[in-house]
Amino acid sequence: MMLLVIWGSAYFLVNKERMAIERQAELSVGEITDTYEALVVRALREIDTALKLVRFTANSTDHASVLSVLNEQRLLPPALLFTISIVDEQGMVIETTNSGLLGQRLMPPSQRTLGDDYLAVGEVDAYQEKQLTFTRPLMPEQEGSSGWVVIAIDANYFVSSYEVRSLGQQGMLALVGSEGIVRVRRSGDTIHTGELMDIEAWKSSTLDAVSDPFLTHWQGVERYTLVRKLYDFPLSIVVGLSAQEHLDAAQQLARNYWQRAGWTSGLLLIILAILGRLSWQLQRARQRVMEERVLHAQQVEHLAFHDTLTDLPNRAFLSRLITQAVKLGGRHGDSFALLFLDLDRFKLINDTLGHDAGDHLLQEVARRLTSSVRGSDIVARLGGDEFVILLSKVGRREQVEPIATKILSSVREPFMLAGQECHVSVSIGVSLYPFDGLDEQTLLKSADMAMYQAKQLGKNNAQFYTDELSAEMDVRLTLESGLHRALADHEFRLFFQSKHDIEAGNTLGMEALLRWQHPTLGLLEPTQFMTLAEESGLAMPIGQWVLENACRQNMLWQHEGFPALTMAVNISARQFYDNSFVESIKQALTTTRMNPKLLELEITESMLLQNVQRTASIFAEIKKLGVKIVVDDFGTGYSSLSDLNALPVDALKVSSSLVKRLSGTRRDQQLSASVIELGKSLGMQVFAKGVASHEKTRFIGRHSSLSFHGFYSNRPLSAEQSCEREK
Incomplete structure (x- = not known):
């Protein structure tokens, strides 16, 4: 099944890439045709406008000064690209923008459209270059010929927009006359003229030849081709993209996909062989892994709720225990006490003897605190040198004071740290449920205030929370x-x-x-x-x-x-x-x-x-x-x-x-x-x-x-x- 998926996916991707490239080629032909059509039509309209302007001026002034007058007024197209001539009825050039043509004889146009007023398109050879001529009669309303206005332009001008980057070396830009004669065509860097292109046969073979690109096979090259007739002029444009050039990328991708499918299939077979070898080992190890997971989960749970240094319950576990004690107290009327402890001179021990000695001190203090309370009581470490003790089933000071005294006495015993005998004391603050608070945060805050009061009174003592102490702490917070x-x-x-x-x-x-x-x-x-x-x-x-x-x-x-x-x-x-x-x-x-x-x-x-x-x-x-x-x-x-x-x-x-x-x-x-x-x-x-x-x-x-x-x-x-x- 996996091999079938691999080769089926490769086949799907190859077809998808080919269709995408074909679609992209069709879109590119349309875009290039739109751009080329706009350029050609704009150029032809400029030429036709210049012809009509010269004709109008020639009919209203002396022929010998028409072009000079218009040139001085900058109404003529640039002489560098366009050659404008006025020809009499015998075909003699009587005025021109190219002095070399003056007095020469030009062949009269052979194409007529729309009665006597026509735009004729022809070809001439000048200086070993092919030029296209555009001609209009001087006086179209008179019978017979009275002369013409002729504009000649290099045929290359109409295919100068050819870009190899978008059209390739075998693409095509062509300007074709109404008789199917190619006025100018460019493919790559090569320019052709005078060829015969049967556009009508192409159109008849394709229903959407006017609006959508179609495949043509002309002069040994298969192209995506689009033909547009320029209805205002006796010309058509033809744009083509070589199918072979555009499909080269798809063929390369197809080869890559088939190669990858082959490599993946080979790798898959190797993996299946290895998996077959390891499957029995996996089965044997599965039970062992499950046991390790259970053990790991237990360790993670323990670490999540216990301090790593002292192995006492941490803040999160203590919060859960206090919340549970509050709920039980509210349900059964049980009371309990919280003792907030902070070591005195702990920072001095850390600074003088090092953090290793400080850690050892915290471990020993945790052991002494645990041994100083009942088995049902909870000793937790909040962090640093702060500890909290939860005393259950106590609700009066008289019950807490002996335990606090025992804790103070136990901690005052000397510690051996880094080979030295050190003396440390502890300050204790006590809050009672429900008298000093009805929730975890209030009880801890009250015990913390009482512990701070013990620090203020010289340390090494225990203090109980009072309302007056809360007022003093409010003043302290205000300050x-x-x-x-x-x-x-x-x-x-x-x-x-x-x-x-x-x-x-x-x-x-x-x-x-x-x-x-x-x-x-x-x-x-x-x-x-x-x-x-x-x-x-x-x-x-x-x-x-x-x-x-x-x-x-x-x-x-x-x-x-x-x-x-x-x-x-x-x-x-x-x-x-x-x-x-x-x-x-x-x-x-x-x-x-x-x-x-x-x-x-x-x-x-x-x-x-x-x-x-x-x-x-x-x-x-x-x-x-x-x-x-x-x-x-x-x-x-x-x-x-x-x-x-x-x-x-x-x-x-x-x-x-x-x-x-x-x-x-x-x-x-x-x-x-x-x-x-x-x-x-x-x-x-x-x-x-x-x-x-x-x-x-x-x-x-x-x-x-x-x-x-x-x-x-x-x-x-x-x-x-x-x-x-x-x-």
Whole structure:
């Protein structure tokens, strides 16, 4: 059957291609005939119009000047192609556009049509070239001959449109007279005249010879031929395309199809032989393949619903289990709890010990979590270091708290990672069904909020979802969405707090304090939004804005006549360790043209501990600019005195927590005084921060005229309020 299909298809394609080529040849003959007819008719009409124009002019003027007058008026066709002559009744040329013919004798026309007014077509030999002549009488209304107007043109002109590309070498363009005499014919590059072509016999043998192409066999060539009679003129046109030339392509295709059919048949027989050899092997392997497919399907299903690293249920499987638990809870009134867990310090483990150690940690945590819950509970991994535990048949906090405590204790046990003992904790958020949500998304969101609260409260603890927590998260989302437009909408403000010399009583400098004028939440302090800014990557652009605007305000005060005061700007850790931090300082100073000696950068003492070596290199670049460096919150960190003494620090700002102790017991006062004296012993300028009472001011005054600022001396004010106060 397949062989029958192959050879039947080959036969069908061969016939189809042959018929398509024959049809295309017939269409091509029609198109070429239409074009050729239009060209010939246009040329004949131009010739006939010129004959009638010359005759009309000759009948109304002197014969000797007719052609000259018309030529001057550019009414005659170009002399390069057409030769126009006026002949008298004896056949003598009396005027012509070709001076070589003047005075010669031409044979009178022998063809007449339509009475005395006729268009005669004839032939002459001139300069070894065949020319066609077109003649009309000068005075057709008179009896007898009174002369003629003759236009001669090279016969090649009527077949010059022959294109080998479309007609081939054996095609045909011909102009045939009414007697069947070929006036001119071209095939390829060869031109013939004077042949006899029996057009009437062709027409009588074909019913549609006038409108459709037909096959003719003339002079040994079979052609698709179309004949058109030019009814306004005693001529017909004949267009032919060689059948052999057009069918060569079909024959070549036929050979290709038969060859391909033969090759395909041979290949098919070989394939059938091979298949016969392999069929019994296929039968033996079929059972084994089916078993492998079943096993593979089971593996795929397992991978689709389980985490590849820990082999715990993944997010998709957990979603299905929670949805099922919600349906059962709604039907039977059962309750359950969701525990959302996130490992603390997991990123540090990954960064320091590598991802292999991190993967091993996740596997070990998964094992400990599974062993810490009941067999009916589900432990799933969402991704990264996030896990979710589904506790069934629990509905009160008292039931969840012992399990959460057991989980916290289990995870706190040390892990052996890359040959080192590591300690990791976990933060847990808990939501209860149906109290904290009635669907999967709400329950997970509630547990996630509670887990975030556990992170905020110092990690390594478990927190339950509350409505107040939801409100706090709504505020957080509002702040997060507003931070991205705060800079563009100019919602940030700078407030300024003065720094005083307690002995002289004058102002030493100003400190720029950032505030956010939120459109709905009001005026916010940095502690309410800077943590979010660092998490969202906006700490650097906000810090740059504070730096530039603080310097710009300092210069505005100087231009208004105020003394040149120092301007202190707080720098966050994210901003300080950014690679472009030093360049941002240069840009701010260059833009505002402020003296670098007036700029003070306040760095917290805790930042010095993160990377002392890198901090020292950054400090060195800052000092090259001439900018001062102040260590903020001095006395609260654990920086070594050797590090402080080695770093190019200009001043120390005593922590406000130590200043608060000044109003406490004698021991608290001695502790604060010791820290202040320790800072002064390092050879640095020391001033107090957060002075808010007269007693603290008097205490500071007893310690070497310590500079200070705080609410007691001056609350943070806007630039305009600060300007009015100084005035």
